[in-house]
Amino acid sequence: MTAGMATPSQSQLRELALTEEEYHHAVRQLGRVPNQLELGMLGALWSEHCSYKTSRRLLSQLSSQAPQVVVGPGENAGVVDLGEGLLCCFKIESHNHPSAIEPVQGAATGVGGILRDVFAMGARPVALLDALRFGELGDAAQRHRFAKVVAGVGHYGNCIGVPTVGGETYFDAAYQGNCLVNAMCVGLVTAPRLLHAVARGVGNPVLLVGADTGRDGIHGATFASVQLDEGAEERRPAVQVGNPFLEKCLMEACLELAGSSALLGLQDCGAAGLTSSCAEMARRGGVGIRLDLDNVARRELGMTPYEVMLSESQERMVLVVERGRVEEVRAVFDRWELRSDVVGEVIAPEELQITAEGEMVAQLPLRVLVDGFLPRRPRSSRPPRVERERGAAALTGALPWTLEETWLRLLASPNCADTSWIYRQYDHQVGDDTVVLPGWDAAVVRLRGREDGLAITVDGAHRSSLLDPRRGAQLAVAEAVRNLACLGARPLALTNCLNFGDPDREEVMWQLEEAVAGMADACRQLALPVVSGNVSLYNDLSGASIPPTPVVGVVGLVDDIRRLPGPGFAAAGDLVYLVGAETAGLGGSELQRLLGGRVLGPPPELDLELEGRASAAVRQLVCEGVARSAHDCSLGGLAVALAECCVAGGLGAVVRLREGPIPADGVHDLLFGEGSGRFLLSVEQGGAGRVEEVCASRGVPCSRLGEVGGDRVEIRGVAGIPLAAASAARREGIAGPMAGPVL
Amino acid sequence: MTWRCGIAVFPGTWSERDCAHWVELAGGAPVMLWHAERELKGVDLVILPGGFAHGDYLRTGAIARFAPLMAAVRDHALAGGPVLGICNGFQILCEAQLLPGALLRNSSLQFRCQPTHLRVEVSRGPLLSGLEAGEVLQMPISHGEGRYYAPPEQLRELEAEGQVALRYCGPSGELDDRHNPNGSLLHIAGVMNREGNVLGMMPHPERACEPILGSEDGLHLLRAAVAVLGPR
Numbered sequence: 001m002t003a004g005m006a007t008p009s010q011s012q013l014r015e016l017a018l019t020e021e022e023y024h025h026a027v028r029q030l031g032r033v034p035n036q037l038e039l040g041m042l043g044a045l046w047s048e049h050c051s052y053k054t055s056r057r058l059l060s061q062l063s064s065q066a067p068q069v070v071v072g073p074g075e076n077a078g079v080v081d082l083g084e085g086l087l088c089c090f091k092i093e094s095h096n097h098p099s100a101i102e103p104v105q106g107a108a109t110g111v112g113g114i115l116r117d118v119f120a121m122g123a124r125p126v127a128l129l130d131a132l133r134f135g136e137l138g139d140a141a142q143r144h145r146f147a148k149v150v151a152g153v154g155h156y157g158n159c160i161g162v163p164t165v166g167g168e169t170y171f172d173a174a175y176q177g178n179c180l181v182n183a184m185c186v187g188l189v190t191a192p193r194l195l196h197a198v199a200r201g202v203g204n205p206v207l208l209v210g211a212d213t214g215r216d217g218i219h220g221a222t223f224a225s226v227q228l229d230e231g232a233e234e235r236r237p238a239v240q241v242g243n244p245f246l247e248k249c250l251m252e253a254c255l256e257l258a259g260s261s262a263l264l265g266l267q268d269c270g271a272a273g274l275t276s277s278c279a280e281m282a283r284r285g286g287v288g289i290r291l292d293l294d295n296v297a298r299r300e301l302g303m304t305p306y307e308v309m310l311s312e313s314q315e316r317m318v319l320v321v322e323r324g325r326v327e328e329v330r331a332v333f334d335r336w337e338l339r340s341d342v343v344g345e346v347i348a349p350e351e352l353q354i355t356a357e358g359e360m361v362a363q364l365p366l367r368v369l370v371d372g373f374l375p376r377r378p379r380s381s382r383p384p385r386v387e388r389e390r391g392a393a394a395l396t397g398a399l400p401w402t403l404e405e406t407w408l409r410l411l412a413s414p415n416c417a418d419t420s421w422i423y424r425q426y427d428h429q430v431g432d433d434t435v436v437l438p439g440w441d442a443a444v445v446r447l448r449g450r451e452d453g454l455a456i457t458v459d460g461a462h463r464s465s466l467l468d469p470r471r472g473a474q475l476a477v478a479e480a481v482r483n484l485a486c487l488g489a490r491p492l493a494l495t496n497c498l499n500f501g502d503p504d505r506e507e508v509m510w511q512l513e514e515a516v517a518g519m520a521d522a523c524r525q526l527a528l529p530v531v532s533g534n535v536s537l538y539n540d541l542s543g544a545s546i547p548p549t550p551v552v553g554v555v556g557l558v559d560d561i562r563r564l565p566g567p568g569f570a571a572a573g574d575l576v577y578l579v580g581a582e583t584a585g586l587g588g589s590e591l592q593r594l595l596g597g598r599v600l601g602p603p604p605e606l607d608l609e610l611e612g613r614a615s616a617a618v619r620q621l622v623c624e625g626v627a628r629s630a631h632d633c634s635l636g637g638l639a640v641a642l643a644e645c646c647v648a649g650g651l652g653a654v655v656r657l658r659e660g661p662i663p664a665d666g667v668h669d670l671l672f673g674e675g676s677g678r679f680l681l682s683v684e685q686g687g688a689g690r691v692e693e694v695c696a697s698r699g700v701p702c703s704r705l706g707e708v709g710g711d712r713v714e715i716r717g718v719a720g721i722p723l724a725a726a727s728a729a730r731r732e733g734i735a736g737p738m739a740g741p742v743l
Numbered sequence: 744m745t746w747r748c749g750i751a752v753f754p755g756t757w758s759e760r761d762c763a764h765w766v767e768l769a770g771g772a773p774v775m776l777w778h779a780e781r782e783l784k785g786v787d788l789v790i791l792p793g794g795f796a797h798g799d800y801l802r803t804g805a806i807a808r809f810a811p812l813m814a815a816v817r818d819h820a821l822a823g824g825p826v827l828g829i830c831n832g833f834q835i836l837c838e839a840q841l842l843p844g845a846l847l848r849n850s851s852l853q854f855r856c857q858p859t860h861l862r863v864e865v866s867r868g869p870l871l872s873g874l875e876a877g878e879v880l881q882m883p884i885s886h887g888e889g890r891y892y893a894p895p896e897q898l899r900e901l902e903a904e905g906q907v908a909l910r911y912c913g914p915s916g917e918l919d920d921r922h923n924p925n926g927s928l929l930h931i932a933g934v935m936n937r938e939g940n941v942l943g944m945m946p947h948p949e950r951a952c953e954p955i956l957g958s959e960d961g962l963h964l965l966r967a968a969v970a971v972l973g974p975r
Binding site (some may be wrong): 151154155158159160161243244245246248249336337420423424425426427428429430431432434435446561562 | 950956
């Protein structure tokens with residue numbers, strides 16, 4: 001075996017994302033000096049991306065305990081039971097750094113990676129969603145990045161034939177340097193076909209299938225665990241290139257094998273490539289794996305063992321197969337014209353042994369490689385600035401526009417606007433199961449042969465998180481639950497993606513701690529188990545961190561897909577109700593962003609108990625068929641939500657928000673203030689009694705605001721806009737700026 | 744006896760299961776035909792479904808046309824057997840020269856997935872004679888390369904021979920650029936061969952087969968075709 005190296009220099013260690021302390025920790029545990037390959041493998045698996053060494057202790061607050069949970073965090077994806085032997089498998093993951101540098105491939109391979117996580121469980125992917133963040137669209141470079149990321153997400157999903165059914169996109173100057181690209185995948189599998197990423201049975205062969213191994217993506221995991229800097233463009237070779245066609249074949253072959261007893265374990269080859277996939281499979285099985293690198297098919301000549309072990313070439317899977325049944329497994333890959341090679345075997349010692357040209361080139365115990373990292377506990381502190389900003393007035397001075405102009409400008413904000421510019425580039429219908437299309441509160445994918453369907457949403461909160469990261473994370477969870485309630489869906493479980501800056505900055509570490517605590521709290525109160533997740537730290541550019549951006553994906557069940565409410569007001573004469581919380585404020589609001597000021601003021605109010613009751617009331621009214629439309633009041637407040645319901649239904653409305661005169665200083669809060677736990681419902685005249693009854697029985701405030709009808713969106717005594725103007729504003733919010741030149 | 748509908752599956756095809764669902768709803772029996780096979784297993788109708796056959800590398804449909812199965816599809820077509828190409832299947836039929844013209848990158852240079860209206864232009868051939876000319880159908884498109892192109896004289900010939908099968912239109916059949924989603928010449932969404940037994944179309948009838956999916960017009964199209972093909 002290659003001899004250990006002399007103590008590496010600091011710059012060598014930095015390249016591997018290892019500190020000197022970690023190096024000595026490795027030497028101590030191994031009882032010897034690791035060689036360069038071993039050090040590279042340790043650096044990759046001990047990176048934040050693979051080990052969660054900073055966030056792990058926090059994440060233990062998130063509970064996955066619930067009767068419907070089949071598989072919690074720790075596998076490729078979380079799994080919940082949908083009844084009748086059907087399981088739903090899902091996860092969200094970030095691909096932020098690669099997308100900042102090479103937006104098309106970065107976004108595309110983000111989608112490719114999350115798809116593999118789901119079909120690695122034996123599940124057929126049935127839906128993709130994305131959560132995206134960019135800088136303001138006034139900037140040509142941001143338009144370019146946005147256009148390319150959308151093209152990349154679309155390219156992969158469209159080509160592989162999995163519908164992209166929903167998502168959310170926000171534009172804020174705070175993401176100028178670091179865009180965020182989070183992708184979620186949902187799959188379905190029947191219980192007997194569920195696979196696990198585990199190595200079992202000494203002597204069983206280990207196969208590598210799919211793409212050949214190349215030099216692309218080496219150090220991807222470590223790259224994801226350091227800040228981007230001005231020279232980041234030079235890291236482009238660390239971004240992988242995706243081949244969705246290959247992945248489509250790989251997916252079909254793996255799903256064909258999922259029912260076979262010959263296949264014992266399946267794992268995606270993602271971050272840190274063969275090193276992490278083999279180490280994790282063996283660790284889960286309490287065994288070891290010996291790999292013979294001479295049998296790994298290469299894309300190029302002269303690759304060193306180091307490059308082979310750390311390559312992040314896409315579209316590769318690792319299989320553990322029952323001894324003697326390799327040929328039957330290979331026949332399936334042959335039929336799909338895919339490469340498959342036996343590259344190693346399961347061994348009894350719990351270690352990863354690597355041989356090349358007949359020699360042992362690395363030998364690492366799994367307790368060191370997988371579990372031996374040093375947990376990090378960076379200092380955290382709340383900066384005094386936060387207190388000042390929370391205490392400041394949310395809006396200062398008069399608006400530069402009339403109320404009507406402000407209203408239309410909010411509707412034309414790309415954050416409130418019609419998102420069809422994005423989703424018409426995504427195939428959202430392949431599979432014939434998307435029964436609620438993108439662009440509304442949540443998407444619905446039906447379950448064949450059943451009356452119920454999956455409702456899926458992704459939501460995040462970053463402006464409120466700047467003011468109060470704990471509240472922000474709670475708001476994200478609450479919004480997801482509200483979005484599902486609008487379709488009448490019961491939430492089943494949650495997956496999260498925590499996008500934060502450099503945790504070595506005390507403020508960022510504090511934000512992370514607060515956000516995880518807030519999320520844990522909200523999930524507990526709303527009875528939502530957390531079944532999978534991902535942490536993306538070091539989202540900084542030149543010392544500036546992104547706002548704390550917790551993103552959640554929630555999957556729920558709609559009992560009867562034939563009783564889904566429409567995406568807007570249904571008929572003239574219907575009554576409009578506001579259900580839920582009564583308070584709203586402008587701290588961190590979209591209006592504040594529109595005015596171009598700093599994020600200031602108290603964060604939006606949130607009463608998690610009321611939130612739960614209000615969602616339950618809305619769910620009941622939708623399921624009973626009383627609510628003909630239901631929409632969550634979020635960005636832009638009540639005025640924007642009302643206009644959205646009107647535009648979606650093609651009908652105006654006349655409402656009164658309050659009896660008596662409205663004080664001049666309260667009108668902005670009333671119209672554009674944002675708060676949690678609020679819904680706009682419309683019901684037939686005859687349904688009024690039922691709305692009031694259900695709300696009263698659940699202790700949820702509700703008020704009748706007015707009626708659907710006419711060609712204006714009219715708030716009596718305050719402001720009114722023509723329906724046509726509201727439609728035009730929403731239509732132009734994203735499409736307008738995107739008609740401008742890109743780089 | 745139920746009619747049998749062959750559905751071609753190339754590596755990269757993704758609407759074969761949607762097509763099978765559609766065929767079943769229309770009362771037929773779907774039969775999957777693997778690209779490497781050389782026989783059509785006695786099916787009555789062949790569907791080349793949507794997807795990215797062979798990754799659409801080189802050019803859409805350019806590799807798929809060489810599949811062993813395509814030789815059998817050609818024989819079937821030349822013998823007058825009905826063949827329907829949807830989306831990628833249309834692209835493959837053009838590459839195989841079973842249909843005239845070509846499908847180029849959308850004029851927006853972007854992928855488009857959206858609902859469209861289609862006007863039935865001719866009521867002839869086994870696949871369309873069950874419908875009436877002028878009838879308007881609603882079904883979605885989902886493609887990046889669907890801009891129909893043919894040289895001017897060929898376009899004239901297509902019109903003269905009644906080979907323009909479907910055009911993108913507004914809800915009441917009006918033809919204008921606003922309702923043309925990809926920049927197709929003469930708003931062409933589908934064409935047929937001179938004999939009328941081979942039809943290619945970019946929109947997805949298999950996605951318009953149930954009210955809950957937004958339209959049933961695709962089912963209408965298939966049922967009308969089967970009615971013309973006659974009972975077994």
